Amino acid sequence: MRRPAPYDGVVLTAPVTVPYRRYSTQSAHWWIARALRGALAAAGLAPGQIDGLCLSSFTLHPDSAVGLTQHLGLSPRWLDHIPMGGASGVVALRRAARAVQAHDADIVAVVAGDTNHIDSFRNLLSSFSRFAQDAVYPYGYGGPNAVFALLTDRYMAEYGATREDFGRICIAQRQNALRYPHALMKTPLTMEAYLSARPIATPLGLFDCVMPCAGAEAFLVMREDEAARRGLRAARILATIERHNAHAADPIQLRGGWSVDAPRLWEAAGCAPGDMDLVQTYDDYPVISMMQIEDLGFCAKGEGPAFLRGRDLTVTGDFPHNTCGGQLSAGQAGAAGGHLGLVEAIRQLTAAAGPTQVPGARRALVSGFGMVNYDRGVCSAAAVLEGMA
Template sequence: MAGAFEGVRIVGAGQAPYAKRGDKSVQRLMYEAGGAALADAGLSWGAVDGLAVSCFLLPPDNAPTVAEHLGIEARFLFQGLYGGASGIIGMAHAARAIRDGACDVALVLAADAFDVAAHNETLDRFNGSIKEYMSPQGFGGANGMFALHTRLYMERHGAEPEDFGRFCIALRENALRNPNALFKTPLTMADYLGAKPIADPLRLYDCVMPCAGGDAVVLASERTAARLGGPSVRILAAEEIHNYPANDPYAVPGGWTGLSDRLYGRAGVAPAQMDFAQLYDDYPVMACVQMEGLGLCATGRAHEFLRSTDITTRGTLPINTGGGQLSAGQAGASGGMIGVYEAAAQLLGRAGERQLDCRLGLVSGYGMVAYGRGLCSSAAILERVQ
């Protein structure tokens, strides 16, 4: 089943600079991220004939107007509507388009120009569920919602605040090797536990920093990749699932248990073979849910896994090697692309001081929070081409 994306390669990865505040438009951020990815691949803008784009702040513009702005004569377009799951889903759709001959080079990118105020304003009208029923009741944003999930996880499985702290501290250590991460100083357990409360039991460092930025990868046909002559990456499998489980808004907030078997079966590999994982880390508890749903540890045991496993770039299973959203920043829809970028950069050998010795990697996405949980989950397994 690993042939679902046969003939397609990831050949480049790039980012726009992350900033806590900025005056760049989302179109400019897309141009910078896409240009960096194309330069990394050794391709020009004129080579691109496919575009997959995700951006919360894009309307009233859309994928066709982005193509116009970037000068892309596109034979394939995709616009991600799945929040932080969109990056992986867009990559998979673009790969299928290349496989089927619909285009030859596809740019998969996401960008947003958020600060804290713009982020909160967007959340109040994020979708009909929130706008009509939650915001009028004093909806406190995602922090309040995921505080409830964190509390439930702690009570159900015995996790302690220090367990989530270990995750945040490890990601901060990874971020210190990433020049594009917003946070530049080490984080200690005393810092973590002493940080101001946000929504009990969440503290400051459990919550992402909204920011401006962009991320992109370049996909190309195997023929084009061979002509470039550089390293490339295969997509062994990519899966998505939405509203899982249906009609149960109080279930554990994620669909990875519903896609995991298909993902590994189609890739022909097992969780234990992963050299790294890039998880969607809007909150530490969601990384725990992903570790369990994707088979990296047993259900309800992610906190114990974090106690016994080094997840830094020096460790046995590095997680979010660039610092993830919790230490690099959450650039809106690029929160779902930062893991895709980091996975591609690692496997292409372009990760600088944080570079791993790696061949297989896992990346996951999550998004579109409505009634108490994210509706969209995605994951992919990538392999460096020898």
């Protein structure tokens, strides 16, 4: 297999988060429009000046990206729709960057947004996937909580992880969220509160689970000279990976597709895990963040708990992780949740993160994980990004 071409000359800019809300009476269209408008405003562009759109959303039904072009009055010459949930951010970045590099589009807006009505999470679950419908929901209907409870239970049994190990991830993220203006969770979390929280699906308690909410995220992908001409601060892409349905023969998921591709990621990026100034993992449950830290090479398989025990995961610590609080503390805004870490990383690398800014952040790892089709997440992706001095 040849090494993929580098992403020379392509940059990411104009990161925008539309502040999340627990419930919204608005539609996904409304949230997406606000995010797109925010990104355009940040770059000083009019809607007619983007010629590419890459969209992710679960709650746009019955529309797709196509319907949205008419709804929002856009006429792009390049259009994509990424139904990959928690992996959609990094995957959208990959698609959009190649389109810009190949001159299929000059400026691509990457947008993700979802609404959350009172009953929309239940509705989303019931139509999520055929395997889940046939072989998961009839068994207690715990949704993804139950599936990740099983993975967590096995992970703990296999590697001796404790609830405290996962608690440390959640607590550090809550500390980060206290700095992040858009986070929904604004109460400090103690280990005692974490451990004594009501059980959701053992061994998972309340603070191991994300809270579904409404929200939207967006950023722009353009050529480096275009960004420079417009005076926009930007980040470049050092390397990316993507993998689906890896390790299908594993009887239960203890590793993701990152473990297949991580060596190639670091080789192409020309740097190592230790060179990262911050790490944004996909954190629908802390066990998944743990797996990403292992599979992406920060430590060996099974050593995640020990690795994290010796580190401070807060914005001011020695291993800044999910600096805006991640989904566990900011909320899970559907497909936008798969863009949260990426948008936050672009903010960090363009010195635009404000209260969550990691001083001197130059390199970031962003990782995505998506789509519990049956008993495990199927999509994995990661990107190494670098700020431009």
